[in-house]
Amino acid sequence: MGAREGTEKFRLLSAMEIFAEAPEAVATMDRLAPMVTAQRGDRLSDPSRRGGGLHFIKRGHVRLYALDPTGHEATVAVLGMGHVFGEVGSLAASPPDLYADAMDEVALCTLRRGDLEELLRQEPRLGLRLLEALSGRIRDLEEQLVALALQDVRHRLLLLLARLAAAFGDPAGGWASIDFITHQEIATMIGSTRETVTATLSGLARSGAVRTGRRQMWVNTAVVARLLNAAGREPR
DNA sequence: TCATTAAATTTCT
């Protein structure tokens, strides 16, 4: 440590949950991984830019999605502070070609593959944290896969709201605030369309599950949980 | 039930 301890970058790295038990790694990351910032809509990664290393999100939100030739998108993950994306996905099998866009003001640090291995040797506990994070991603994907196969749009939307509120919700008096997502983006997360999302959301608003504003939602997690339960028992 | 198409309306820059 030393001269860099006071920098914005060092402070953001220290705040990342992954590094909670690995303070030594913060200094190494600070030395090896340059930080870049981006604005909403900026492309952070695309299929041609694979193998570009491991990206640590320090601020903001990133959407990973597939894009088909007709322009339709399917969102695979929405990631926030402390999450990683990039090289990890390709450690095992060959992943689908994904794009990564900034959803708001994003800051991230990128570690080249070789440097990642060095860091993991120095701080094995970091590997465990990474494994936990990736396991969580798999669990979310499995949940979403089942919902896509078996549930209607309303149920899938409720599920998404519950997950977004838990992951990113800024809770104030029982209402979790989410302010970086459009209806269009929600549609790509649940396999639906912008118009259907708007209609379904206003239905849920009438049920008291959400309040909506332009690029802003307040999710009542208690009501969402109750509606999910009720729907689960109803046959379709 | 929900995607698609079309159009109107609201809100941001």
Place this chain on the structure above:
DNA sequence: AGAAATTTAATGA
């Protein structure tokens, strides 16, 4: 003003 985001409505699979 112009762009972006949201809303409503009609239609058909």
